[in-house]
Amino acid sequence: PDLIVLDEPTAGLDPIAxxxxxxKVEAATxxxxxxxxxxxxVSELEALADDLVFLMEGQVCFAGTIAELKATAGYDRLDRAxxxxxTEQAR
Structure with a gap:
């Protein structure tokens, strides 16, 4: 396929599935x-995503790479970034 669309793809799956x-997603990409x-x-994003668009209350708060988000936030871990x-957007 040219495009794969996945909405919460691992929700409800056991670790093997x-x-x-x-x-399969990685092979396709x-x-x-x-x-x-x-x-x-977060671990799913780190494993499968190159770029992120982060939405909060329907608004784009960030668009860029995982590395850019970590650098912008000043954290090495994606969950902390x-x-x-x-937290910044809630202010």
């Missing part, structure tokens, strides 16, 4: 497919 799904993924699971962004 989750890993198998991630492997390596083969040239684009992917659109929604997730609240996201928490920082959410």
């Amino acid at each position: 989750s890993t198998a799904l991630k492997d 390596v083969a040239g497919a684009a992917g659109l993924l929604t997730s609240h699971i 996201i928490a920082h962004l959410m």
Whole structure:
């Protein structure tokens, strides 16, 4: 496929099924497919995403790479960078 759209793809999956799904998605993107993924699971984002668009209350709060978000927030861990962004946006 040219485009893969996944909405919370590993919700309800056991670890074996989750890993198998991630492997299939990664293989498809390596083969040239684009992917659109929604997730609240940070490890899933780090494993499958190159770029992020972070929404809060329907507004784009950040658009860029994971590395850019970490650098902007000043954290090495994505979960902490996201928490920082959410805290800043809530002000």
